[in-house]
Amino acid sequence: MTGNAVHRPYPHGVTTSPKAPPPGLTVGGYALRARLGEGGMGVVHLGQKPGERPVAIKVLRPHVVGDDEARRRLAREVSSLTRVRSRRIAEIVDADPWGEIPYVATRYVPGLSLHDHVQEEGPLEGDDLLWFADCLAEALEAVHAVGVLHRDIKPSNVIMEGRTPILIDFGLARVADDSRITMTGWLLGTPGYLAPEILYGDDATAASDVHAWAATVAYAGTGRAPFGRGPSVAIMDRVRRGEHELSGLDPVILELVEEALAPDAEDRPSLDEVRDWLDDLAGGEPREPLAPPSPVTLPYVAGVRQDLEAPTAVGTGVVPPALAEPVHWSDDWRSPPDLYDAGRTQGWGEAGTLPHRQTRVLPDGSVEYVGDYGPPASERVPPGERFRRAGSLLALGGVVIGGITFAPYLALTVLFIAVWLLRSGSLAAASAGNRRNRRGIKWYDGVQLLLAAPWHVVAGLGGSLLLFLWSIGIAAAVALLCFAASASILTSLGIIGVSFAIGLWWGPGSERVRSPIHRAVDPLARRGVPWLLVTLLVAALGSGLGAAASDQGTTWTPYDDAPFADVRLPGWL
The missing domain is CATH 1.10.510.10 (Transferase(Phosphotransferase) domain 1)
Structure with a gap:
């Protein structure tokens, strides 16, 4: 529209009164479903275009944008505000400062003020x-x-x-x-x-x-x-x-x-x-x-009942992103904007989206919460890259198994230190990333990280002990089974090493171990030749430890004999 349109009165049927919009009324192609609120600048409605998620549309009052200068000011402000991107803001998704009915559309957020x-x-x-x-x-x-x-x-x-x-x-x-x-x-x-x-x-x-x-x-x-x-x-x-x-x-x-x-x-x-x-x-x-998020709001339900063909039909589990669980990034080593942008750029209800809230409309018009479905899908990774990731992780597991087979006590000591350092580093990186995303990069970030390092080392100790004791408990149970089955020392230690590695990888608090390992393994798996060389070296280390145990026997340093060396059962070597 041109600037001449600013002097026209609002078309017949368009109102900024407190009453709900009449059925069929549209503004800028958005069907107005329900009135959400009213302020000094205009009236806010729940609006929706066919095939799109609902938005909150503010229809601006004539005295706010009554001349060309006011509309130019609105256009400048909207241009600036569209650059605002935050999980904590109902960002602008559409606007028409020069339209016959000027409006600003923002992300619809269900809930109470x-x-x-x-x-x-x-x-x-x-x-x-x-x-x-x-x-x-x-x-x-x-x-x-x-x-x-x-x-x-x-x-x-x-x-x-x-x-x-x-x-x-x-x-x-x-x-x-x-x-x-x-x-x-x-x-x-x-x-x-x-x-x-x-x-x-x-x-x-x-x-x-x-x-x-x-x-x-x-x-x-x-x-x-x-x-x-x-x-x-x-x-x-x-x-x-x-x-x-x-x-x-x-x-x-x-x-x-x-x-x-x-x-x-x-x-x-x-x-x-x-x-x-x-x-x-x-x-x-x-x-x-x-605490769980707010239930589906009545304006949204009213909109759904007015347009049963909308893609946001309640009861089908296809809920618009505004009604999905709030997006909150984990405090592991990963970037929160990536997680947020994934929900914004991918099709909702497709792979890669966040979990949705499943609801249904009861006969009395109320909404019943059924449950959440569709856990967060992992990133789409080519099969070859998934295979390479798995190969690297198996090679690392082989080092753990080979180390426990060759020198159990030394291997456990090294593994505990590694777990402790990984967890402490994960805590430190999460804290630093938290600060950086809140206030931007500062020149003293490195100094602050160094000063806080002792605290994170101490903070990582408790979780490391818990995870390690958990894994040792599983390994001890497996050791008893091997003992009862009269398995040989090397066979028993190999099985114990497998169970111990599984316990470390999936035990309580292990996400702080997995995350930094994935930060190293996943980028490597995208590059074929470097991945092959590194994985072969790691696999060779694990195989070498296993071969040393087979040729030279297990070393129990700092002790001389194996535990329960005085116990003899048939077949136990």
């Missing part, structure tokens, strides 16, 4: 509150990373996907930031969640968003607006004076929130400092709460 969530379930506390604060800060950091300010962080602009907050309406407040609108008396923002400098008439800064972040976290942890209720003038006066009420807020996060609510922007911590502070509070690795 933070305001409604707290009203229904009570304030957050403990790990849930730390997780909420960290995820919200992560979302804000993603917005700031593209040079945009949110300007309107508040409980109603945070949707709870289970226990995970998803930030909406990021940066769009700037579209309405002109004198023509403010002269009408429409306040850009919500009293109690606006920073003091904005109330004084100064421009918003990153520190302003940090202030709003703290006020929203305070609401999440207490169930009350930190600057109280009452007339807007009274609330804004308390904001300017820094007179907040935080009684009942978890003491673990209280100091951080108080610092971030400082009246002077210079006294507040930066967003990087907030992230580091939260990282320290969580012990380096924030724990994601295990």
